[in-house]
Amino acid sequence: MMPLQRSQTLILATVALLVLLTLSGLKPFDRTTWMLEVFPVVITLPVLWATYHRYPLTNLLYFLIFVHALVLMLGGAYSYARVPLGFYIADLFDLSRNPYDKIGHFMQGFVPALIAREILVRGQFVRGRNMLAFIVLCIILAISATYELIEWAAALILGQGADEFLGTQGDPWDTQSDMFLALIGGITALLVFSGIHDRQIERLTGAAPSQPPASAP
16 A cells, blocks of 8 residues: 555645646647647556556656646647747847747656656666666657657648647757757756665665676676
8 A cells, every 4th residue: 555645645746737737728829739748648647547556656756747747738838939938048048949848858858767767777677877877868869759750740740730839940950959958858867866766766665776786707
């Protein structure tokens, strides 16, 4: 049985996300863009609850997934190129474009990096810290590349209707910079949270994460 307080917190977080998801969809800037952007949230919530008792995640992951969902819903409501926070950042740093989509792609690397790390560590699929980091970053780049392919497919299917979803804002290197930001997000997550992540995994599973094997004589 999971602790009652933890379950109650996750229920409250789920209710909050559902309320915010509804609000974001009341009058989005573009309905199609909103549906495409919040689709990961709609898929993730039922999956997390379906696996909660069989494969609960660390508190760190649940919190970061919640934050990532907020980023996606805000981007979906306004479309990434029109999020007010992005305009504020652009004015603050004298940028030529709204950078909110770059925040989204940074989070696309940041949060999935720790999800991948937790699965690999708990399943003992990888031995050695360096190899673990390498595999996690490869997964992040694969996820980012897949997302860019989805954007490409949307552009082919929807034509000009996909402009808000793509959010390139005239940048010919948008795809490359999106993938680079995802990579930076993954690296940042590993550098900042690996220690606390290991401690939470140990408390959750009752077993310390595998240590790198000793060097052969």
